[in-house]
Amino acid sequence: MNRLYGKVAFLSGAARGIGAETAKLMVSAGAKVAIGDVLDERGRQTAKEIGESAIYVHLDVTSEASWAEAMDATARKFGKIDVLVNNAGIFNGKGVEEASLEDWQRLVAVNLTGVVLGTRAALPHLKKTKGNIVNLASIAGLVGSQLDPLYSLTKGGVTLFTKSTALEFGRKGYGIRVNSIHPGLIETDMGEKTFVMRAQQQGTNDTEKARQATLGLHPIGRLGVAADIAKGIVFLASDDASFMTGAGLVVDGGWTAH
Numbered sequence: 001m002n003r004l005y006g007k008v009a010f011l012s013g014a015a016r017g018i019g020a021e022t023a024k025l026m027v028s029a030g031a032k033v034a035i036g037d038v039l040d041e042r043g044r045q046t047a048k049e050i051g052e053s054a055i056y057v058h059l060d061v062t063s064e065a066s067w068a069e070a071m072d073a074t075a076r077k078f079g080k081i082d083v084l085v086n087n088a089g090i091f092n093g094k095g096v097e098e099a100s101l102e103d104w105q106r107l108v109a110v111n112l113t114g115v116v117l118g119t120r121a122a123l124p125h126l127k128k129t130k131g132n133i134v135n136l137a138s139i140a141g142l143v144g145s146q147l148d149p150l151y152s153l154t155k156g157g158v159t160l161f162t163k164s165t166a167l168e169f170g171r172k173g174y175g176i177r178v179n180s181i182h183p184g185l186i187e188t189d190m191g192e193k194t195f196v197m198r199a200q201q202q203g204t205n206d207t208e209k210a211r212q213a214t215l216g217l218h219p220i221g222r223l224g225v226a227a228d229i230a231k232g233i234v235f236l237a238s239d240d241a242s243f244m245t246g247a248g249l250v251v252d253g254g255w256t257a258h
């Protein structure tokens with residue numbers, strides 16, 4: 001696979017999980033990658049494991065100044081930016097009544113403001129390269145989530161922001177594609193947290209039972225792994241998806257086929 005030969009990608013929240021797996025796959029597809037995260041030690045380790053085609057830069061997606069520094073560092077190192085993956089995200093797992101105002105504000109800051117700031121910061125670079133953006137939404141941005149309605153509200157926003165920015169950049173003639181990806185349950189730290197919160201909502205500590213219940217929502221018969229989503233992101237970021245913009249790629253083991 002050599003679908004991203006010569007491309008430079010910036011991935012937010014890629015110290016671990018889906019982002020880290022995507023960074024690895026992008027490099028094996030021929031790209032150079034910059035990993036931005038608040039988890040500095042883990043991020044540096046991930047970049048080191050990937051090798052010289054990867055750098056780590058500190059990034060707090062909720063800060064405009066942090067985005068500006070991260071974009072500058074990436075362009076200084078690799079000369080340009082072709083792809084932005086707005087991957088950083090958090091999950092809360094509380095109901096509307098249980099979540100505090102601070103919980104909600106934190107979700108908005110990372111899952112929504114982070115995507116807006118990333119898009120704006122990358123735009124001058126993507127205009128030059130006629131690059132593209134992949135936003136990590138969720139199936140919770142397509143259908144309702146009884147587990148975390150506030151998370152669902154933020155991911156629904158990401159779904160429509162993807163379509164709206166695709167339209168805006170099209171109208172302006174930028175040649176920049178914007179697409180979203182919608183994972184089912186993926187076995188990462190965040191995936192693990194959903195089992196804990198599902199169990200808690202049922203008044204138990206039985207995360208294995210919660211895991212089995214989640215598994216039952218996937219007709220394909222297994223939960224997802226980070227590589228399932230990384231492959232979709234690489235496809236969307238590559239020229240193989242050159243006729244796709246404003247689209248959502250659902251990679252959910254059939255969850256939303258119901």
Ligand SMILES: NC(=O)c1ccc[n+]([C@@H]2O[C@H](COP(=O)([O-])OP(=O)(O)OC[C@H]3O[C@@H](n4cnc5c(N)ncnc54)[C@H](O)[C@@H]3O)[C@@H](O)[C@H]2O)c1
Nearest residue numbers: 013017018060061087088089136138183185186188190191
């Ligand atoms: N795991 C799933 O089941 C699942 C399902 C649907 C969508 N998603 C989405 O996929 C994306 C990646 O999730 P994951 O499963 O790899 O989760 P994860 O928790 O393993 O990784 C998320 C990363 O985002 C980083 N991050 C959090 N706040 C940040 C901030 N302010 N600035 C910079 N980085 C920050 C974390 O440090 C972490 O490295 C998220 O947007 C998530 O909502 C995940």
